Amino acid sequence: MAMNTTNPLEKAASTLRQHTDRGWMAIRADVFSHALAMFRPSAPVRGVHGAGEFFLAADVLVAHLRDALDAIPRAGVSRITCTTDADHNLEAVTVEIIALYRARLVPLAEMIRHRAAELLVQVLGLSPEQLRDVPVHVGVTDVTNDAALL
Template identity: 50%
Template sequence: MSGEPRVEFQDLGARLIRRHTENGWVALRDDLLDRALRSFRPSAPVRGRHGGGDFFVAADALVALLRRSVDAEPQAAASDITCETDGSDVLVSVTIRLVAAYGAHLVTLADAVRARALVELQEVLGVLAPEIARIHTHVHVEDVHRDPRML
């Protein structure tokens, strides 16, 4: 007799847990899907070309490579980089926003950053190189810092 109430209690407990879990999971699942859909940002394709034909690079990957190249410039750091493509996914412009070191000659620095960006674009996008000269490369200095650790 003492075993029967325990089994009944376990059944009741299991039913309550299942009911709670199922309801909770549905609410949680909907929230997770909504959050995941909001956080997913597809990266636009950027067309490149090599001997085997055309290929595509994710714009986010191209931006990361450009950032690494720009950040190698000792007196500058990229604060933002954006790419714009045409209807055929060919890169038409790159905008690089910089933080510059105090005392740097800004025109010379902008020219050095632009040159680095064009070399990186040529390496990544391949034989679209003749068209590289047509890519508008905008360099904007948006801040200047005395502390080189801020770069």
């Protein structure tokens, strides 16, 4: 496709579009295979509501938990993981936090557990009996005196 133009920028862009670098041709298959390998679908987590059972992506559950826990003062969530069994039933939730210096850690962990439990009931429809079987582990991974880092 030839272009008749007097604009040097358009001419340069047109020339570059027609050129394929040999280096790119040599590595493009590797780049695409690495990109595809990086995609990992989120594990399903089983929930229940009036119409029956459903599956929720663990990434979606983690996002809901993170939003709910952001409101807790003196702590910031650094990581949340969900563990499920072979049938995709939630077995445990682990919440890693950054705590504000001098925060009382035991009451802080209890607030996190309580709020996470409320959300699990709301989102997954867990009954109080089922909730007792799903521990919420809270770990402190860092402590800071800068509330902006939470």
